[in-house]
Amino acid sequence: MKAIVCVDKNWAIGADGKPLVSIPADLRWFREKTMGHVVVMGRKTWDSLPNGRALDGRTNIVLSRQKDFQAKGAVVVHSRDELLEELKKYDLDDIFIIGGSQIYTLMVPYCDTLYVTKVNYAYQADTWFTNLDLVPEWKLVEESEEQTCFNIEYTFRTYERKYHMARPV
Numbered sequence: 001m002k003a004i005v006c007v008d009k010n011w012a013i014g015a016d017g018k019p020l021v022s023i024p025a026d027l028r029w030f031r032e033k034t035m036g037h038v039v040v041m042g043r044k045t046w047d048s049l050p051n052g053r054a055l056d057g058r059t060n061i062v063l064s065r066q067k068d069f070q071a072k073g074a075v076v077v078h079s080r081d082e083l084l085e086e087l088k089k090y091d092l093d094d095i096f097i098i099g100g101s102q103i104y105t106l107m108v109p110y111c112d113t114l115y116v117t118k119v120n121y122a123y124q125a126d127t128w129f130t131n132l133d134l135v136p137e138w139k140l141v142e143e144s145e146e147q148t149c150f151n152i153e154y155t156f157r158t159y160e161r162k163y164h165m166a167r168p169v
Helices: 024-034 043-048 080-087 099-109
Strands: 002-007 012-013 038-042 059-063 076-077 095-097 115-120 138-143 147-149 154-161
Touching: 002 012, 002 024, 012 099, 012 138, 012 147, 024 095, 024 115, 024 147, 038 043, 038 080, 038 099, 043 059, 059 080, 076 080, 095 099
Parallel strands: 002 095, 002 115, 038 059, 038 095, 059 076
Antiparallel strands: 115 154, 138 154, 147 154
């Protein structure tokens, strides 16, 4: 299983329920990595999708505690156990965790690869991702050259877990 996230220099990912920044090259990278795969998200992330629609070319799975929540074009599950049961239908290498914070906390322990867009700026934020550079079990295995979008500098990073984790399903 994999996760993909965009973080600032302090590993912040959002403020007021919204991403911190929108970088066209990051959106393309996200699309390239996740196209044709399963994307797992929380309801708030679902609500933030463009036009409130499922991501085309991907199997969308939404975890929501709201029992009556429906998401057109997506599979909706209501608990961790229900999510893990649903994920048994797919090859673990095809699953991408895409946010938000609670979903990352719940599912990153099952991931073996993390794709991180690291923005070299500290934004005002209220939501963070774990700083992988401080977690011994994660190793930075690839980093792009520094990119620039207007005055925003960023890199694309790939982290891999140093040792095998138990499979969730």
